[in-house]
Amino acid sequence: MRILVVEDDALLGDGIQAGLKQRGFGVDWVKDGVAAQHAIESEPYAAVVLDLGLPRRDGLDVLKALRQQKHPVPVLILTARDTVEDRITGLDAGADDYLVKPFDLGELSARLRALIRRAGGQASPVIAVGALSLDPAARTVSYRGEARTLSAREFDLLQVFMNNAGRVLSREQLASALYAWGEEIESNAIDVHLHHLRRKLSPDIVQTLRGVGYLMPREVA
Amino acid sequence: MNPSGLLSVRGSVRRRLLLVLLGGVALVWLAAAAVTAWETRAEMQELLDAHLAESAALLAAQVGHEIDEAELEHVENLHKYARNETFQIWEGGDKLLLHSPDAPDTRLSPKDEGFADVVFHGRSWRVFSHWDAGHEYLVQVGEATDARDRLAGEVLEKLVQPLAIALPLLGLLVWFGVGGALKPVERIGEALARRDPKYLAPIEGEVPREIAPMVERLNELLVRVAATLENERRFTSDAAHELRTPLAALKTQLQVAQGAADAGGRDQAVAKAIAAGDRATRLVEQLLTLARLEHDAWKHRAETVDLFRLAAAALTDAAQAAAKKNISLSLEGEAGAAVAGHADLLAILLRNLIDNALRYSPPQTGVGVSVRRLGSEVLLEVQDEGPGIPAAEREAALKRFHRLAGAEACGSGLGLSIVARIAELHGAGLALSEGADGKGLKVSLRFAD
Numbered sequence: 231m232r233i234l235v236v237e238d239d240a241l242l243g244d245g246i247q248a249g250l251k252q253r254g255f256g257v258d259w260v261k262d263g264v265a266a267q268h269a270i271e272s273e274p275y276a277a278v279v280l281d282l283g284l285p286r287r288d289g290l291d292v293l294k295a296l297r298q299q300k301h302p303v304p305v306l307i308l309t310a311r312d313t314v315e316d317r318i319t320g321l322d323a324g325a326d327d328y329l330v331k332p333f334d335l336g337e338l339s340a341r342l343r344a345l346i347r348r349a350g351g352q353a354s355p356v357i358a359v360g361a362l363s364l365d366p367a368a369r370t371v372s373y374r375g376e377a378r379t380l381s382a383r384e385f386d387l388l389q390v391f392m393n394n395a396g397r398v399l400s401r402e403q404l405a406s407a408l409y410a411w412g413e414e415i416e417s418n419a420i421d422v423h424l425h426h427l428r429r430k431l432s433p434d435i436v437q438t439l440r441g442v443g444y445l446m447p448r449e450v451a
Numbered sequence: 452m453n454p455s456g457l458l459s460v461r462g463s464v465r466r467r468l469l470l471v472l473l474g475g476v477a478l479v480w481l482a483a484a485a486v487t488a489w490e491t492r493a494e495m496q497e498l499l500d501a502h503l504a505e506s507a508a509l510l511a512a513q514v515g516h517e518i519d520e521a522e523l524e525h526v527e528n529l530h531k532y533a534r535n536e537t538f539q540i541w542e543g544g545d546k547l548l549l550h551s552p553d554a555p556d557t558r559l560s561p562k563d564e565g566f567a568d569v570v571f572h573g574r575s576w577r578v579f580s581h582w583d584a585g586h587e588y589l590v591q592v593g594e595a596t597d598a599r600d601r602l603a604g605e606v607l608e609k610l611v612q613p614l615a616i617a618l619p620l621l622g623l624l625v626w627f628g629v630g631g632a633l634k635p636v637e638r639i640g641e642a643l644a645r646r647d648p649k650y651l652a653p654i655e656g657e658v659p660r661e662i663a664p665m666v667e668r669l670n671e672l673l674v675r676v677a678a679t680l681e682n683e684r685r686f687t688s689d690a691a692h693e694l695r696t697p698l699a700a701l702k703t704q705l706q707v708a709q710g711a712a713d714a715g716g717r718d719q720a721v722a723k724a725i726a727a728g729d730r731a732t733r734l735v736e737q738l739l740t741l742a743r744l745e746h747d748a749w750k751h752r753a754e755t756v757d758l759f760r761l762a763a764a765a766l767t768d769a770a771q772a773a774a775k776k777n778i779s780l781s782l783e784g785e786a787g788a789a790v791a792g793h794a795d796l797l798a799i800l801l802r803n804l805i806d807n808a809l810r811y812s813p814p815q816t817g818v819g820v821s822v823r824r825l826g827s828e829v830l831l832e833v834q835d836e837g838p839g840i841p842a843a844e845r846e847a848a849l850k851r852f853h854r855l856a857g858a859e860a861c862g863s864g865l866g867l868s869i870v871a872r873i874a875e876l877h878g879a880g881l882a883l884s885e886g887a888d889g890k891g892l893k894v895s896l897r898f899a900d
């Protein structure tokens with residue numbers, strides 16, 4: 231799951247990036263409001279962690295502009311401002327959640343998972359598609375009732391497919407949903423991970439549509 | 452009324468008005484009464500003198516033909532006032548022909564004609580002497596003057612008597628009138644006493660013209676105090692919020708260290724956590740410096756400070772940090788360029804300027820300090836070759852907690868505001884501009900002599 235972190239403080243931004251990576255997220259980090267806006271408009275982030283007091287463009291302005299363009303990406307405001315009025319202002323500007331500094335990395339990643347889950351239209355923390363079920367918090371997968379062990383990348387790829395079951399995804403879409411900037415992507419990386427997924431679960435979980443992309447059917451047998 | 456003991460209460464408006472008004476009224480009234488009484492007495496004197504002369508003329512006209520010696524030798528007293536009047540008729544001026552019962556045997560007045568003041572029977576008398584038309588009889592008519600004095604006294608008494616009623620009445624009127632006029636003062640006082648100490652809204656409502664200036668000044672003071680308090684409150688709140696970010700970084704980096712898969716990652720995160728701790732420490736130190744600067748005590752007790760020597764010391768302190776980034780430090784100017792000020796504060800100012808310059812300068816560049824005498828002024832300049840500050844942002848850069856876009860956000864946002872505050876305390880002009888060749892930042896301070 232690819233996340234954008236917008237934070238102007240070098241040490242904190244670095245910490246959030248490292249911490250979220252440890253917890254299985256792909257993380258891009260920008261330090262000002264203008265860069266944040268460009269990033270959100272050009273990349274398919276699963277969620278955005280947004281500081282408010284930003285150079286060049288205030289976080290709230292970035293958020294309002296996004297919502298005006300009907301951009302649906304879930305946004306979690308991460309700020310030092312802790313009054314009720316501040317929270318109300320933030321949520322009314324279009325934020326989906328609000329966390330006050332200092333915070334716990336575990337709580338931040340749990341809230342992000344909840345935001346991503348709700349954005350995918352799922353109320354339950356466990357994502358289920360047919361015989362497949364995936365728990366993003368515990369990072370566990372079971373197929374036909376049996377637990378299966380997946381690598382981090384395989385898990386992330388499966389989660390993207392399950393969140394988009396019934397939709398065709400191009401190789402580029404998959405890559406940009408999985409990898410943060412600066413991460414090295416082998417040209418056949420997606421194919422390799424998909425191959426492993428098919429081997430560990432079932433060859434039929436994802437269909438290849440040559441020249442178009444990949445599709446996970448809504449009913450996985 | 453005055454528990455603080457700071458005010459010395461002297462006099463009372465009410466008592467003073469009472470004294471002045473009652474005293475004044477009594478004085479004017481008494482003077483008017485005295486003048487009236489004196490004039491009445493003079494008027495009466497004339498009237499009674501005329502009456503006396505008339506009586507004498509009447510007697511003189513009748514003497515001769517109508518006087519019956521036997522009957523008139525002793526005329527009865529007909530009226531109580533008659534006791535105060537007496538007369539004699541002398542034939543040829545030396546033979547007592549006729550007299551009133553209480554008249555003496557000797558002449559009332561030695562004069563043959565006109566008025567005279569004499570004493571007999573132990574009383575003062577006014578006597579008028581007059582010869583009849585044939586110059587046969589001398590008529591003398593006297594009147595006791597104490598009666599006149601008593602009359603004048605009575606007039607005076609009648610004039611003064613109302614004062615006894617009028618003065619207390621006036622006193623009451625003044626007392627309550629002044630009390631009523633001072634009601635607004637009392638009302639404002641009570642409203643102030645009931646106020647919450649944090650409630651600093653101006654006083655509203657109707658006040659008399661005389662009190663309005665005082666209430667207006669008080670309101671102005673309240674507005675200023677409220678602004679100062681709001682400034683303090685915002686500063687405290689800003690400071691607390693600013694501390695949250697380095698603390699969040701500290702905690703996050705520690706959690707990253709906790710979750711690190713290998714020793715290298717852990718060490719890196721711990722080093723960053725330590726850096727975050729240093730950031731928080733520096734922020735707290737700068738906040739304390741700013742708080743100390745708010746004390747107005749700095750405005751007094753200025754001494755002569757050798758700015759050049761202070762700059763040299765500050766550069767020496769910064770040498771190690773500069774060496775780490777391979778930045779060369781330089782000092783130009785004249786030894787002995789001195790300003791009036793506070794050495795401790797100016798050292799903080801220099802440290803902050805040099806610190807900022809080092810922080811934002813790329814490695815392998817130079818930071819230059821110059822202290823020069825310029826006419827009657829001393830000019831301090833600190834220059835770096837860093838990214839500088841865009842002209843549009845320079846003013847905002849002096850404000851607290853302002854951080855610049857694109858800067859590696861390791862500053863607290865307080866350094867320049869501390870410099871600005873110290874400059875202000877020294878009455879020094881502060882200007883930001885680009886450095887030599889339009890590169891970097893130049894901070895200039897002009898200290899007036």
